[in-house]
Amino acid sequence: MNIKLQQKASVPSKQNINxxxxxxxxxxxxxxxxxxxxxxFPYQTQLLNRRKQLAxxxxxxxxxxxxxxxxxxxxxxxxTIESKINSFDLLTLARKMVAAHSSSNPAQxxxxxxxxxxxxxxxxxxxxxSAVLAASASLPNFKSDKQTTSRLKKVSLFGVHAxxxxxxxxxxxxxxxxxxxxxxxxxxxxxxxxxLKEIKLIARENKWKLEFYDEKILKxxxxxxxxxxxxxxxxxxxxxxxxxxxPKNSKGKKxxxxxxxxxxxxxxxxxxxxxxxxxxxxxxxxxxxxxxTLLALSKLNYNRPVECWMALAMNHIGPKAYKPNDVITASDxxxxxxxxTDAEGRMVLSDTxxxxxxxxxxxILDFATLTGGCMYSIGTSYSGVxxxxxxxxADLIKAGxxxxxxxxxxxxxxxxDEMIKSDIADVKQCSQESGVDHILASRFLQRFIKNDTPxxxxxxxxxxxxxxxxxxxxxxxGFGVRYSVNLxxxxxxx
Numbered sequence: 001m002n003i004k005l006q007q008k009a010s011v012p013s014k015q016n017i018n019x020x021x022x023x024x025x026x027x028x029x030x031x032x033x034x035x036x037x038x039x040x041f042p043y044q045t046q047l048l049n050r051r052k053q054l055a056x057x058x059x060x061x062x063x064x065x066x067x068x069x070x071x072x073x074x075x076x077x078x079x080t081i082e083s084k085i086n087s088f089d090l091l092t093l094a095r096k097m098v099a100a101h102s103s104s105n106p107a108q109x110x111x112x113x114x115x116x117x118x119x120x121x122x123x124x125x126x127x128x129x130s131a132v133l134a135a136s137a138s139l140p141n142f143k144s145d146k147q148t149t150s151r152l153k154k155v156s157l158f159g160v161h162a163x164x165x166x167x168x169x170x171x172x173x174x175x176x177x178x179x180x181x182x183x184x185x186x187x188x189x190x191x192x193x194x195x196l197k198e199i200k201l202i203a204r205e206n207k208w209k210l211e212f213y214d215e216k217i218l219k220x221x222x223x224x225x226x227x228x229x230x231x232x233x234x235x236x237x238x239x240x241x242x243x244x245x246x247p248k249n250s251k252g253k254k255x256x257x258x259x260x261x262x263x264x265x266x267x268x269x270x271x272x273x274x275x276x277x278x279x280x281x282x283x284x285x286x287x288x289x290x291x292x293t294l295l296a297l298s299k300l301n302y303n304r305p306v307e308c309w310m311a312l313a314m315n316h317i318g319p320k321a322y323k324p325n326d327v328i329t330a331s332d333x334x335x336x337x338x339x340x341t342d343a344e345g346r347m348v349l350s351d352t353x354x355x356x357x358x359x360x361x362x363x364i365l366d367f368a369t370l371t372g373g374c375m376y377s378i379g380t381s382y383s384g385v386x387x388x389x390x391x392x393x394a395d396l397i398k399a400g401x402x403x404x405x406x407x408x409x410x411x412x413x414x415x416x417d418e419m420i421k422s423d424i425a426d427v428k429q430c431s432q433e434s435g436v437d438h439i440l441a442s443r444f445l446q447r448f449i450k451n452d453t454p455x456x457x458x459x460x461x462x463x464x465x466x467x468x469x470x471x472x473x474x475x476x477x478g479f480g481v482r483y484s485v486n487l488x489x490x491x492x493x494x
Contacts, residue, residue: 005157028082028114054145061093063097079097083433096462105152107152113128127162171296171300180476183285183478187281191235192263195312208245217238232322241261241308243291249307261312262311265315269341300489337428340432343441
């Protein structure tokens with residue numbers, strides 16, 4: 001992202017404010033006390049009067065806007081908050097504040113933080129910067145009329161000066177923008193063939209090692225679960241991508257990121273109804289989250305080796321497509337009774353997880369838009385997490401609360417296996433009963449984790465939310481990149 005950040009520890013002078021036409025300002029509650037501490041704070045009368053005019057006394061959940069009486073008519077979106085505001089609410093407020101400037105599409109934004117201690121000031125600044133970068137991302141658009149792109153080139157931050165320069169925020173924003181951009185591409189623009197081309201370009205730019213296990217290789221590896229899904233495609237371009245990032249000074253065991261990359265999901269033989277099929281080009285978002293996370297970690301020179309495994313395929317309908325009652329053999333020899341062909345994600349992931357876990361990583365994080373059951377359970381503001389380390393539940397929740405990408409853990413007790421017990425094979429792909437498919441899918445996947453590898457599965461129920469989520473302004477969220485980078489960098493899983 002070609003946006004320059006300028007920092008200054010002091011609050012802006014009147015000259016500073018007059019020079020910039022668009023401002024985001026956050027003050028500690030109460031505003032009167034904060035502004036009085038800054039005896040020279042410009043336009044304090046106008047800001048106080050604006051809040052009085054609106055009869056605002058409590059902390060703001062939406063910005064207050066005002067045009068200042070200067071030559072630029074500087075447009076200010078400001079909010080008064082308490083330092084205890086949680087990360088999700090802070091990011092949501094930041095998104096709303098940035099949206100207040102969308103119509104003017106400024107080339108420069110001024111940010112001001114006032115009335116907080118250093119730690120809180122940096123936290124608030126980080127949220128504003130993240131929202132600014134998310135709104136400035138270049139995303140796919142195929143309209144014939146010329147579209148407006150972000151003109152933002154400079155962000156001037158006052159009231160905070162952090163030595164780290166918010167590099168983590170920039171790296172995460174770049175990873176998230178990649179995730180959203182890939183996820184938004186139409187399915188005729190992002191086939192497995194085209195997806196692989198994009199991945200190769202990114203790998204070359206970042207000096208990652210790339211391997212592609214095409215269908216011929218997967219047949220040799222006896223990856224029957226993956227191939228059952230891909231066999232319905234008119235073109236044999238499916239496969240598993242394996243990317244490797246190796247830091248110069250490696251200081252830890254390797255971490256694996258695994259993602260479901262179904263570039264379009266018709267449902268297969270169990271064809272989806274039209275309303276449920278529309279939007280299924282985003283069924284590859286799990287793989288894009290894994291890729292975006294790898295990109296962000298690479299930009300931050302993460303000190304542990306990381307691999308990214310992406311299961312790329314389409315779930316087509318056709319004469320060769322797999323069907324209910326088929327019995328498939330996965331690469332570890334597990335036989336699977338097919339129940340519903342729209343449960344293809346767990347099929348391609350099962351072989352991918354077998355191959356990945358056999359490499360003995362210290363941790364596997366997998367991402368998938370896997371089940372409607374998870375969405376029905378917790379909605380689209382949270383994503384579900386599942387792990388073979390029950391003691392991690394509290395840490396997984398805490399990582400979500402801190403990052404602002406919230407998750408909730410579900411149980412994975414053995415007795416759930418009764419619902420996927422097969423009379424003819426080792427396991428059913430899913431159950432014909434409804435209600436807990438998100439748990440059953442995770443129990444199914446867990447059996448393909450080898451060598452007792454620590455594993456966390458994220459069911460991306462919040463991959464798409466109308467109007468955006470937290471600091472992300474688009475319906476396509478790219479949920480998981482911010483969460484995972486924070487999870488790994490801050491070592492929540494000890």
